[in-house]
Amino acid sequence: MKEKPxxxxxxxxxxxxxxxxxxxxxLLTCFDxxxxxxxxxxxAQGGSGKTVTTLxxxxxxxxxxxxxxxxxxxxxxxxxxxxxxxxxYSLQPDNENMGRILTDIAFSATPVEHTVELLxxxxxxxxxxxxxxxxxxxxxxxxxxxxxxxxxxxxxxxxTVFILSRGDVPVEFEPFIKDKKRNVIRRESLRFTETExxxxxxxxxxxLTPDETKFIYMATDGWAIGVNAIALSGKIADGSxxxxxxxxxxxxxxxxxxKLRDFCMRTSIASEFNxxxxxxxxxxxxxxxxxxxxxxxxxxxxxxxxDVYRYHHLFQEFxxxxxxxxxxxxxxxxxxxxxxxxxHEDYSKALRFxxxxxxxxxxxxxxxxxxxxxxxxxxxxxxxxxxxxxxxPLPERAAKEAPVLHVLxxxxxxxxxxxxxxxxxxxxxLLNLPRIAKAGNEFVEFAMLAFHVDYRRSLKTQVTLFYxxxxxxxxxxxxxxxxSIASFTHNLPYMHRSNRDYSEIALNPKILDKIDTTxxxxxxxxxxxxxxxxxxxxxxxxxxxxxxxxxNTEVLNMIKAENKPDGRICVMVLQHSILWQLGLxxxxxxxxESLSSYINExxxxxxxxxxxxxxxxxxxxxxxxxxxxxxxxxYVTDIDHIEFFRSFxxxxxxxxxxxxxxxxxxxxxxxxxRSFGSNLNxxxxxxxxGAILSALYWMMNRKKEAEVELIETLEILQPxxxxxxxxxxxxxxxxxxxxxxxxxxxKEYTGPLTRAYVNDILxxxxxxxxxxxxxxxxxxxxxxxPVKLSKQQTYMLELLSQGxxxxxxxxxxxxxxxxxxxxxxxxxxxxxVNNAMDAxxxxxxxxIIE
Numbered sequence: 095m096k097e098k099p100x101x102x103x104x105x106x107x108x109x110x111x112x113x114x115x116x117x118x119x120x121l122l123t124c125f126d127x128x129x130x131x132x133x134x135x136x137x138a139q140g141g142s143g144k145t146v147t148t149l150x151x152x153x154x155x156x157x158x159x160x161x162x163x164x165x166x167x168x169x170x171x172x173x174x175x176x177x178x179x180x181x182x183y184s185l186q187p188d189n190e191n192m193g194r195i196l197t198d199i200a201f202s203a204t205p206v207e208h209t210v211e212l213l214x215x216x217x218x219x220x221x222x223x224x225x226x227x228x229x230x231x232x233x234x235x236x237x238x239x240x241x242x243x244x245x246x247x248x249x250x251x252x253x254t255v256f257i258l259s260r261g262d263v264p265v266e267f268e269p270f271i272k273d274k275k276r277n278v279i280r281r282e283s284l285r286f287t288e289t290e291x292x293x294x295x296x297x298x299x300x301x302l303t304p305d306e307t308k309f310i311y312m313a314t315d316g317w318a319i320g321v322n323a324i325a326l327s328g329k330i331a332d333g334s335x336x337x338x339x340x341x342x343x344x345x346x347x348x349x350x351x352x353k354l355r356d357f358c359m360r361t362s363i364a365s366e367f368n369x370x371x372x373x374x375x376x377x378x379x380x381x382x383x384x385x386x387x388x389x390x391x392x393x394x395x396x397x398x399x400x401d402v403y404r405y406h407h408l409f410q411e412f413x414x415x416x417x418x419x420x421x422x423x424x425x426x427x428x429x430x431x432x433x434x435x436x437x438h439e440d441y442s443k444a445l446r447f448x449x450x451x452x453x454x455x456x457x458x459x460x461x462x463x464x465x466x467x468x469x470x471x472x473x474x475x476x477x478x479x480x481x482x483x484x485x486x487p488l489p490e491r492a493a494k495e496a497p498v499l500h501v502l503x504x505x506x507x508x509x510x511x512x513x514x515x516x517x518x519x520x521x522x523x524l525l526n527l528p529r530i531a532k533a534g535n536e537f538v539e540f541a542m543l544a545f546h547v548d549y550r551r552s553l554k555t556q557v558t559l560f561y562x563x564x565x566x567x568x569x570x571x572x573x574x575x576x577x578s579i580a581s582f583t584h585n586l587p588y589m590h591r592s593n594r595d596y597s598e599i600a601l602n603p604k605i606l607d608k609i610d611t612t613x614x615x616x617x618x619x620x621x622x623x624x625x626x627x628x629x630x631x632x633x634x635x636x637x638x639x640x641x642x643x644x645x646n647t648e649v650l651n652m653i654k655a656e657n658k659p660d661g662r663i664c665v666m667v668l669q670h671s672i673l674w675q676l677g678l679x680x681x682x683x684x685x686x687e688s689l690s691s692y693i694n695e696x697x698x699x700x701x702x703x704x705x706x707x708x709x710x711x712x713x714x715x716x717x718x719x720x721x722x723x724x725x726x727x728x729y730v731t732d733i734d735h736i737e738f739f740r741s742f743x744x745x746x747x748x749x750x751x752x753x754x755x756x757x758x759x760x761x762x763x764x765x766x767x768r769s770f771g772s773n774l775n776x777x778x779x780x781x782x783x784g785a786i787l788s789a790l791y792w793m794m795n796r797k798k799e800a801e802v803e804l805i806e807t808l809e810i811l812q813p814x815x816x817x818x819x820x821x822x823x824x825x826x827x828x829x830x831x832x833x834x835x836x837x838x839x840x841k842e843y844t845g846p847l848t849r850a851y852v853n854d855i856l857x858x859x860x861x862x863x864x865x866x867x868x869x870x871x872x873x874x875x876x877x878x879x880p881v882k883l884s885k886q887q888t889y890m891l892e893l894l895s896q897g898x899x900x901x902x903x904x905x906x907x908x909x910x911x912x913x914x915x916x917x918x919x920x921x922x923x924x925x926x927v928n929n930a931m932d933a934x935x936x937x938x939x940x941x942i943i944e
Contacts, residue, residue: 572618
């Protein structure tokens with residue numbers, strides 16, 4: 095076997111067991127039974143013994159483990175799957191194909207797909223393996239929770255999976271649980287019995303009477319970490335079952351050597367640390383030996399890999415409390431950690447630790463490295479990191495002492511479309527420009543980028559106010575600062591609807607001349623093709639497809655090999671859209687092949703948007719299977735807030751739910767998108783949501799709402815002359831347009847809409863509908879073909895609407911559950927829905943049930 099790659103080291107080897115452990119034979123039998131099914135979920139509070147018991151089971155069964163200790167900074171798909179994939183690779187470190195996939199620079203862009211590919215390269219083995227995901231409750235990212243079952247299903251049967259968590263079993267994991275009583279191990283099973291307490295303390299040389307044993311059991315409630323604290327001290331004291339600090343301080347901590355206590359307190363500021371960092375924090379050159387001895391003698395310090403350790407979280411909380419009470423210079427410890435991570439080029443951790451020091455005046459250098467020198471893996475990955483970064487808000491004085499922080503705040507709130515918070519920090523940037531300029535010229539350029547996307551100001555106003563920056567701007571970054579950050583289009587596929595909605599230029603193209611000499615240099619050479627590309631996009635929106643094809647083909651020919659992927663993708667997407675709309679399907683197919691190939695080779699971070707784009711056109715052709723496949727994608731999760739950089743995907747999700755008959759969810763997404771477009775001054779997003787909403791309202795027989803919604807939408811669009819965003823709804827929107835045309839023709843109509851404009855959209859929508867059936871199929875059903883349900887089908891829906899479950903219906907009617915399911919399934923089919931709730935709502939709407 096070839097030597098293991100250096101970066102693997104001993105990573106993913108589980109923590110060492112303490113030298114003396116309670117045997118826990120009965121509990122290990124429970125683990126044996128659970129492991130027979132290949133999936134074990136251990137759910138219990140901190141300190142219950144999840145980790146040590148799993149280590150005991152591994153030691154007893156001699157399985158080859160991949161142990162992954164998680165923390166809250168692993169809560170993004172790119173980080174989580176890099177850990178998991180590296181753990182899998184550690185089992186076959188000579189597997190060159192796995193190594194190639196793991197070290198692919200695009201891994202972070204599409205981590206789930208890369209992990210699936212890596213699994214396919216695993217060689218068949220006869221060995222038995224175990225994957226342990228420890229502290230899984232720290233993983234709250236819905237994309238991870240939804241996608242992990244995809245990975246687990248692809249693991250060979252030689253793998254057993256253990257998930258250790260303080261939380262309950264996510265619903266997505268329930269298919270792996272064959273028997274909840276067997277496969278889910280809870281605190282009740284982990285609790286020490288009196289016999290186990292006596293046996294454990296006997297091994298440590300503390301021989302107890304039955305009364306003393308009972309007293310310890312009552313004091314600790316069998317809580318593993320409480321029992322361990324008493325075991326370390328050999329003393330018996332009263333206490334409460336969950337009070338670790340009480341046990342440990344009185345029974346063990348006070349007896350420790352002062353130098354050891356000081357070492358533990360100082361190193362507790364880091365969630366994990368190696369010998370080098372521990373030596374820097376503690377000032378001890380023997381840090382490695384101290385850590386080794388401490389981890390060997392108790393379970394409060396665990397080795398993660400190599401010489402990297404971490405404290406049990408309860409012990410870490412205890413240590414940090416002691417540190418706060420000790421009078422030590424905690425700020426200097428955080429600064430030491432920050433400098434350590436800066437020297438090791440981990441700029442995100444360096445910035446985080448420096449901010450934790452509270453010395454905000456020294457933030458400039460660390461923020462500069464994070465923003466402009468750190469690795470960027472696409473906007474989604476960037477946003478995931480910032481989510482964790484902003485989980486604990488900084489005090490108000492932070493930005494007062496370090497105004498550059500307003501740049502980071504504005505960037506984050508803009509990415510996540512928290513428009514009110516963005517506005518607050520954008521205003522603060524303008525007020526503090528001279529101070530921000532002292533931190534570096536790049537910060538001024540970044541402030542200009544933030545100002546350029548300010549939704550409250552028109553482009554005309556922005557170029558007029560450019561003088562605000564001219565006084566502090568020394569020069570432009572040669573290649574264009576905007577091209578060095580995560581994405582200048584924010585991974586959105588249409589350039590005129592990317593970092594901001596540029597529709598204003600369609601009304602006043604002369605604005606482009608002003609942008610040439612103000613904001614354009616931030617984009618460097620990219621602006622050369624983006625400028626005409628925006629105009630070609632407007633031609634497309636006006637449905638002047640032949641002219642748009644000519645313009646965009648010229649733009650496509652302007653792009654050189656050295657141009658960035660973001661703008662290139664936008665031009666390629668528009669080229670395909672135009673060809674498809676013209677019915678040149680062969681040429682469109684070639685354009686799509688070229689686009690897909692380019693994304694797979696050079697911009698894998700764009701795959702979710704490419705899939706959304708594919709699905710959008712499939713839905714226009716009535717492909718309901720495409721809707722189901724889209725909803726099943728791991729990155730399509732339920733939301734209550736539109737994140738700006740995912741907005742294009744959310745439109746596809748809304749259409750997919752509409753195609754599947756789930757109108758409640760479709761309307762939920764559309765209302766969010768409509769508000770998003772209005773609040774951030776993005777007229778095309780606002781109007782696309784409005785067009786779909788109108789079509790759905792009409793289909794749902796809410797015709798007045800449909801008419802009002804579309805009138806408001808058309809009044810926004812008419813000044814621009816945009817047609818496609820409404821016409822693409824095809825037959826579903828035609829009856830609403832006809833109703834509005836009739837209204838405009840009435841003498842009493844005084845609104846701004848013209849018959850010519852509405853008629854142009856009607857003709858385009860009608861033409862589109864003749865070629866593509868659309869995804870709202872119910873809209874063109876004839877009223878002379880009402881839905882007819884049998885008596886039994888109607889009765890089943892009536893009972894379901896009253897809240898009865900299948901088992902209760904079976905008891906009431908005497909029908910078998912399969913028969914009941916057959917009746918309801920036929921009713922769903924006739925009503926063209928997929929679940930009971932939608933069936934009830936549809937049946938009520940049609941008057942079939944009360």
